[in-house]
Amino acid sequence: MPDDSGLKSAKVYGTASPARRSASLFSAGEPEREDGRHSPGAFGRRRFSRLTLRILAIGIFPLATIFGGLMYLGVYERSLVDGRLLALGTEARMIAGALGETAVPPGDPETTEIEIETARKVLRRLVRPTRVRARLFGRDGALIADSRALLERGGAVRQETLPPPEGPSRVLGVLTDVYDWFFFLLSQGRDRAAVYRETPYESAADYEEVRRALGGDDASMVRVSERDRLILSFAIPVQRYKNIYGALMLSISSAGIDRSVREVRQDIVQVFGIVFILSLLLSFYLARAISQPIARLAAAADRMRRLRTRSAAIPAFPDRRDEIGDLSAALGDLTTELFDRMDAIERFAADVSHELKNPLSSLRSAVETAARIDDPEKQKRLMAVIEQDVDRLDRLITDIANASRLDAELARLAPGPVDLRQLLYTLAEVYRTTAKDGAADIRLELPATGGLIAQAVEDRLVQVLRNLVANAESFSPPDGTIRIAASAGKSSVTVTVEDEGPGIAPGKEEEIFQRFYSERPAGEAFGQHSGLGLSISRQIVEAVGGTLRAENVPGPDGSVRGARFTITLPRLSGARMPGNGGNGVTA
Numbered sequence: 001m002p003d004d005s006g007l008k009s010a011k012v013y014g015t016a017s018p019a020r021r022s023a024s025l026f027s028a029g030e031p032e033r034e035d036g037r038h039s040p041g042a043f044g045r046r047r048f049s050r051l052t053l054r055i056l057a058i059g060i061f062p063l064a065t066i067f068g069g070l071m072y073l074g075v076y077e078r079s080l081v082d083g084r085l086l087a088l089g090t091e092a093r094m095i096a097g098a099l100g101e102t103a104v105p106p107g108d109p110e111t112t113e114i115e116i117e118t119a120r121k122v123l124r125r126l127v128r129p130t131r132v133r134a135r136l137f138g139r140d141g142a143l144i145a146d147s148r149a150l151l152e153r154g155g156a157v158r159q160e161t162l163p164p165p166e167g168p169s170r171v172l173g174v175l176t177d178v179y180d181w182f183f184f185l186l187s188q189g190r191d192r193a194a195v196y197r198e199t200p201y202e203s204a205a206d207y208e209e210v211r212r213a214l215g216g217d218d219a220s221m222v223r224v225s226e227r228d229r230l231i232l233s234f235a236i237p238v239q240r241y242k243n244i245y246g247a248l249m250l251s252i253s254s255a256g257i258d259r260s261v262r263e264v265r266q267d268i269v270q271v272f273g274i275v276f277i278l279s280l281l282l283s284f285y286l287a288r289a290i291s292q293p294i295a296r297l298a299a300a301a302d303r304m305r306r307l308r309t310r311s312a313a314i315p316a317f318p319d320r321r322d323e324i325g326d327l328s329a330a331l332g333d334l335t336t337e338l339f340d341r342m343d344a345i346e347r348f349a350a351d352v353s354h355e356l357k358n359p360l361s362s363l364r365s366a367v368e369t370a371a372r373i374d375d376p377e378k379q380k381r382l383m384a385v386i387e388q389d390v391d392r393l394d395r396l397i398t399d400i401a402n403a404s405r406l407d408a409e410l411a412r413l414a415p416g417p418v419d420l421r422q423l424l425y426t427l428a429e430v431y432r433t434t435a436k437d438g439a440a441d442i443r444l445e446l447p448a449t450g451g452l453i454a455q456a457v458e459d460r461l462v463q464v465l466r467n468l469v470a471n472a473e474s475f476s477p478p479d480g481t482i483r484i485a486a487s488a489g490k491s492s493v494t495v496t497v498e499d500e501g502p503g504i505a506p507g508k509e510e511e512i513f514q515r516f517y518s519e520r521p522a523g524e525a526f527g528q529h530s531g532l533g534l535s536i537s538r539q540i541v542e543a544v545g546g547t548l549r550a551e552n553v554p555g556p557d558g559s560v561r562g563a564r565f566t567i568t569l570p571r572l573s574g575a576r577m578p579g580n581g582g583n584g585v586t587a
Contacts (some may be wrong), residue, residue: 051287051290051291051294052284052287052288052291053287055283055286055287055290055291056280056283056284056287058283059279059280059282059283059286060276060279060280060283063272063275063276063279076261076264077257077261080257080260080261081222081230081232081254081257084232084252084254084256084257085220085222085232085234088132088220088232088233088234088250088251088252089218089220089234089236091130091132091250092234092235092236092248092249092250093236094126095122095123095126095127095134095248095250096236096237096238096239096248098122098126099114099119099122099123099136099238099246099248100238100239100240100245101240102118102122103115103118103119103122103238104238104240104245109240109241109243109245112245113138113139113245114136114138114144114238114245114246116144116145119136119144119145120145123136123145123147124147127147127250131252131256132147132250132251132252133146133147133148133250133251133252134146134147134248134249134250135147135202135248135249135251136238136246136247136248136249137203137204137210137214137246137247137248137249138245138246139214139244139245139246141203141204141205141210141211141214142203142204143201143202143203144246194221194223194224195223195224195225195226196223196224196225196226196231197226204247207221207233207235207249208221209221209233209234209235209249210235210247210249212235213235213236213237213247213248213249214237214244214246214247215237216237216244217237218234218235218236218237219234219235220232220233220234220235221233221235225253229253229254229255229258230253230254230257230258231251231252231253231254232251232252232253232254233249233250233251233252234249234250234251235247235248235249235250236248290324293315293317293320293324293328294324296315297314297315297327297328297331300313300314300315301314301331301335304335313332313335314328314331314332314335315328316328316329316332348515352400356393356396356397359389359392359393359396360389360393362385362389363386363389363390363393366382366385366386366389367386369382370382370383370386399532400532402536406536406539406540410457410460410539410540410543413457413460414457415455415456415457415544415545416455416456416457416458417453417454417455417572418453418454418455418456418457418458418461419452419453420452420453420454420486420493420495420569421446421451421452421486423458423461423462423465424444424446424465424484424486424495425444427462427465427466427469427484428442428444428484431469438478438479439473440472440473440476440477440478440479440480440481440482440499440500441479441480441481441482442469442481442482442484443481443482443483443484444484444485445483445484445485445486446485446486447486447487447488450488451488452486452488452493453493453571453572454493454569454570454571454572455544455545455569455570455571455572456544456546456569457540457543457544460540460543461540461569463536463537463540464537464540464541464548464567465495465497465567467533467534467536467537468497468537468565468567469482469484469497470533471499471533471534471565472497472498472499472501472563472565473499475499475501475502475563476499476500476501477500477501480499480500480501481500482497482498482499483496483497483498484496484497484498485498488571489571490571491570491571492546492568492569492570492571493568493569493570493571494566494567494568494569495566495567495569496564496565496566496567497564497565497567498553498562498563498564498565499562499563500561500562501562501563502560503552503553503560503561503562503563504550504551504552504563509549509550509551512534512550513534513535513538513548513550514535515531515532515535534550541567541569544569544570545569545570546567546568546569546570547566547567547568548565548566548567548568549565549566550563550564550565550566551563551564551566552564
């Protein structure tokens with residue numbers, strides 16, 4: 001017993017129909033991809049996953065940066081250099097004090113000189129336990145003693161430690177040289193340090209720190225040798241009773257420091273190797289855990305686009321409790337809804353074809369008959385049939401167009417607060433004003449107090465109520481009553497529309513909401529309604545989170561005394577809108 005008399009008052013929006021939107025998602029053609037998008041069937045064909053490579057790069061880059069910073073070890077090397085210079089200074093003060101006490105004879109400070117033989121013996125004895133090289137310069141700047149040389153009048157014989165003979169570790173030696181050269185480039189300050197050079201006959205003029213020591217100040221210097229080693233030196237004056245008799249310079253290479261730094265770097269390399277392998281494996285695992293499911297989802301979506309069938313289902317990941325599992329579930333629900341919508345569109349198209357064939361067949365028959373007869377009276381009756389069929393076709397096409405646009409329109413409209421008290425008063429007043437003689441009376445029953453603010457789209461809700469009132473009017477007996485009542489619950493607002501007609505056929509309470517279902521009262525001309533009214537009404541109500549259901553109204557004796565349609569909408573209890581006061585029941 002559905003009706004759609006209020007459908008013509010609905011607004012029509014120029015938007016694509018659901019059928020067109022769904023068809024665009026599964027296009028029949030395979031257009032060329034000139035815009036850089038994936039070509040059909042390209043998913044899952046890459047030899048290497050770009051996402052995997054990016055995750056691996058992101059996981060490895062911080063480690064490589066930290067590794068490079070640790071391998072630099074500039075601060076650590078400078079601290080070792082500073083510590084070694086401090087130790088050289090302490091050792092130099094001890095040796096200089098010993099020289100001042102033992103190698104400087106008493107006498108006139110202006111003419112007394114350091115005893116060279118005594119000084120050499122003291123130097124050799126004091127520096128023997130260490131690898132420090134000691135050189136003693138006289139007050140005139142001449143070199144008078146060297147712990148690594150035997151000085152004679154005719155020259156000097158220098159003692160040097162020979163490198164070990166080359167053996168099977170030659171490759172290792174080459175690698176060591178390359179290692180030293182590379183980290184020499186990284187060492188801060190080495191490229192700016194002075195070059196260490198020794199002349200055949202050394203003097204204080206060759207060393208700035210010695211010149212400063214002869215002037216009475218302690219001084220240190222860091223130089224770079226030809227073998228890219230640091231040469232640390234510390235010079236201190238040799239004094240006795242504050243009289244300066246010469247200068248002592250202690251020097252040592254950075255071989256021990258370089259060895260310590262190399263050992264630290266080796267430990268860092270070992271730790272980094274383990275961490276790098278673990279990070280690589282974990283990054284690879286993470287990348288695979290992300291890229292593989294995404295690739296499967298993309299391939300399934302592409303396969304579904306090409307095959308256009310439900311058999312190409314989106315893979316599910318029920319064991320994953322993360323965003324990929326949520327994505328898989330959402331895509332599965334989306335594809336199911338899309339296919340359901342496509343099935344509904346196909347059924348709708350079949351129903352439309354069926355509904356259009358009836359008036360077209362009647363129209364063709366009337367036109368063919370009118371062409372064969374000459375009786376004016378019969379031709380007049382046939383023209384009336386033709387006019388009725390044309391009106392029916394026009395009404396049917398208009399209603400179908402409105403129904404096809406309804407989904408897109410409801411998706412754009414945002415529900416808002418609607419004052420049902422004011423809306424129902426206005427609807428009842430309009431009905432009474434436009435009612436014809438003998439039409440059913442409207443009886444409005446509203447609560448005396450309390451708000452009736454619902455969440456809905458006002459224009460579309462008016463369309464639903466007009467459909468229900470028109471449906472009730474068509475089934476009501478002459479001078480009958482249509483009862484409209486509203487009430488508010490804790491979280492919802494309910495509106496009921498009752499008539500005094502024959503009611504709904506048993507078992508048809510849900511079927512009447514199907515499209516093109518039409519069961520009209522006896523005596524009504526055929527084709528006055530398209531059977532879309534109740535279907536559209538339920539669709540509008542459900543779009544805002546409400547429900548629309550139908551039932552019979554039982555009488556005192558158990559008989560059916562009419563039909564009742566119940567609308568339930570979400571309630572907005574905090575909303576404040578102006579409304580008509582009302583006195584509870586309006587006759």
